[in-house]
Amino acid sequence: MGLRWLWRHRVSALLLVLALLLLLTLLATHSLQTNRTYELRPTADRRNQRRAPEKHTSTITPNTHQPPKHTTTARAERQRAHPPLVFLKTHRTGSSTVQNILFRLGEREGATFAFPSHTYQFNYPDRFRAAFVDELPEGSSQFNLLCSHMRLDLREVRKVMPQNTVFITLLRDPIKTFESVFGYYTSITPAFFSAHRAAANQGKSALSVFLDSPETFWDPKEPGNGLAKNPMSFDLGLNNQKWNGSWPEDLAQLEEAFHLVMIAEHFDESLILLGALLGLEHPDVAYLRLNARAGNCVTELDENMREKVRSWNMLDTLLYDFFEQVFWEKAAQFGLERLKTEVARLRASTMKMQQKCVSRAEVPPGELEDLLRPWQTETATIVGYEVRGNLSLQDQGFCVRMMLPELQYHSHLYFKQYGRDMRAAPAD
Template sequence: PHRKVHHKTGHLDSQICLDSNLACFLDRTYELRPTADRRNQRRAAGKHTSPLTPNTHQPPKHTPTARAEWQRAHPPMVFLKTHRTGSSTVQNILFRLGEREGATFAFPSRTYQFNYPDRFRAAFVDELPEGSSQFNLLCSHMRLDLREVRKVMPQNTVFITLLRDPIKTFESVFGYYTSIIPAFFSAHRATANKGKSALSVFLDSPETFWDPKEPGNGLAKNPMSFDMGLNNQKWNGSWPEDLAQLEEAFHLVMIAEHFDESLVLLGALLGLEHADVAYLRLNARAGNCVMELDENMREKVRSWNMLDTLLYDFFVQVFWEKAAQFGLERLKAEAARLRASTEKIQQKCVSRAEVPPGELEDLLRPWQTETATIMGYEVRGNLSLQDQGFCVRMMLPELQYHSHFKQYGRDMRATPAD
C-alpha cells in the first residue's frame, strides 16, 4: 500500500498522555447539560419539530441515560472538517457539546483521522460502543464519500461543513504544510538562492512541482474540493451534478468570513443556545507566519485553485439564501448576541491569548509543523474545579481532545507502520 501522509501526526502516532495537572479535571468536572427543564423549554418553543428530529416514537433500545441525552435533544450530525478553514474551532464546539450531552461519536479506528487522504470508508470507523444503538456525531478529519458515510450514520443525519475564501485557505494550507505536502516541499527546496518565498516559487510554475498521482499532494490544489470528495485536479462534466448532490446533502455549509452568522444558523439547526456555540479560535498561526499576498499572487492562487473558487462562490450564494430564510436582521442581532456571549466566556477563561507553544504545557500546546507556529491559550487561575474543566475544554487542541475521549475504554491506537 502507498504511504499515508499523516499531516498532523508527528509525535502523535503514539498515544498522547493527558495526565497533567489540568487534565485530571476533565473526567470529573463536566456537567451534563442542558437540564431537563431547558430541554422541555426548547421543545415547547417548537425547535425540534423539523423532519431532522430523531424519531421519538421508537427510542433506541438498551441505551443508557447518558447515551440517550443527545438523541432526545438533537439530530445525529456529520461535520466535514475541512483543512485550514477554522474547522478546528467548530470541531471543538461539537466535541464539548457531544461530551456534555452523551453523544456517541463515530471515531476513527486508528489515531484521529479516517485514513486521510484516502476517501472515507465505513470500515475506517471504530465499532459502536456497548450500550449505544447508533452514532450521533462524526466530526474527525476525512475525505468525503457520501455513500460510505451514510452506511455509518442514521438516515436523519444532518450534514454540515465549513468553507473559507480560497485565497486565504490556500495560503494557510501552504504555510502550514510546506514541509509535509510533497509539491510544497519541492518548491521549498527550490527556493535556495532565489531570494523568494516558497509560495512565490510554487505559484510561478505549480505544475513543475505538483504530481497529481502522488497521494500526499491532495491538498496542493483545490484543497477544499479535495476534502469535499470532488475531482480537485480539473473541471470535468460531472462537476455540476456533483455540486448539486453536495447542495442536497448538506443542510448547512458555513462560511468562515461570516463565522458568527454561521454559528447562529448552526445553533438554529440543532436547537442550541448562544453559550453552546461560544468559542475560542483554535489552531491559528502566529501573525508572522501569515503571508500577505499582493494582487499578482492572489490572482495566481485564484487561477491554480479555480475549482475551489467555484465551490466557494456557489456555497456563499446558498449560505445567503439560508440567511434570508432565517431573516437577515434577526441573523445580525443573533450574531451580536453570540459575540457578547463568546466575549464573556473568553474573559472568564483566558488569562493570555496567542501564547507561543514554548510557553504552554503539553495539554494545551497545539501540534506544530516545521514551517508554522501555532499559538494557544493560557487558562485563568483561581477557577473552581467545574469552571476549570469547562475552560480547559474551550482551548483543548484537536489531538488532545481526541485522546481524552475514553468512549472505547482504550487509548487511541497508532497507525501501523508501512
C-alpha cells in the same frame, strides 16, 4: 421534466455563470502575463497520514464543565433529542474551532462518536469508507457525531450514520485557505516542500516560487499532493484537478446532502444558523479561535499572487462562490435583521466566556503546558491559550475544554468512550 431536473439545471447554470465570470476576471488580470498550459493528470489518493505526537493524557478535569447558570433538566432533555450530526472537517478553514464546539456538545450530552479505528483521521487522504470507523461501543445503539478529518464519500458515510443525520461543513475564501494550507503543510506536502527547497536559492518566499510555476512542483501521481490544488474540493470528494462534466451533478448532490455549509468569512452568522439547525443556545456555540498560526507565519499576498492562487484553485473558487450564495439564501430565510441581532448576542456571550477563561491569548507553544499545546508543523508556529487561575473546578473544566487542541481532545474523548488509548496507524 420534473422539479428535480429543474433544480439540478439551476446548479449547472449557476456554475456556468460563475465559471465565465471567473474566467473573465482571470483573463483581465493576466492580460499582460505569459499564458501557461497546465497538464492535468489523475491524482493518487494516498498521502502519508499525519503522526500524532502524544498518547492520551488523563489530566483533563472531570466532566463538570457545564457553562455557569446554563443547565436545566428540560434543556438536557432537549439536547439528548438533537439529531445525529456529521461535520466534514475541511483543512485550514476554521474547522478546528467548529470541531471543538461539537466535541464539547457531544461530551456534555454523552454522545457516541464515530471515531477513526486508527489515529485521528479516517485514513486520509483515501476516500472515506465505513470500514475506517471503530466499532460501536458497548451500550450504544448508533453513532451520534462524526467530526474527524476525512475525504468525503457520501455513500460510505451514510452506511455508518443514522438516516436522520444532519450534514454540515465549512468553507473559506480560497485564497486565504490555500495560503494557510501551504504554510501549514509546507514540510508535509511533496509539491510544497519542493518549492520550499527551490526558494532557498532564490531569495523569495516558498509560496511565491510555487505560484510562479506550480506545474513544475505538482505531480498529481505523487502520494501526498491532494491538498496542493483545490484543497476544499479535494476534502469534499470532488475532482480537484480540472473541471469535468460530472462537476454540476456532484455539486448538486452536495447541496442536497448538506443542511448547512458555513462560511468562514461570516463565522458568527454561520454559528447562528448552526444553532438554529440544532436547537442550540448562544453559550453552546461560544468559541475560541483554535489552531491559528502566529502572525509571522502568515505570508502576505500582493494582488499578483492572489490572482495566481485564484487561477491555480479555480475549482475551489467556484465551489466557494456557489455555496456562499446558498448560505445567504439560508440567511435570508432566517431573517437578516434577526440574524444581525443574534450575532450581536453571540458575540457578547463569546466575549463573556473569553474574559472568564483566558489569561493570555496567542501564547507561543514553548510557553504552554503539554495539555494545551497545539500540534506543530516544521514550517508553522501554532499558538494557543493560557487558562485563568483561581477558577472553580467546574469553571476550570469548562474553560480548558474551550481551548483544548484537537489532538488532545480527540484522544481524551476516545479514551472516555472506549477505555483505551487510540491505536497507531498500521505500518505500510
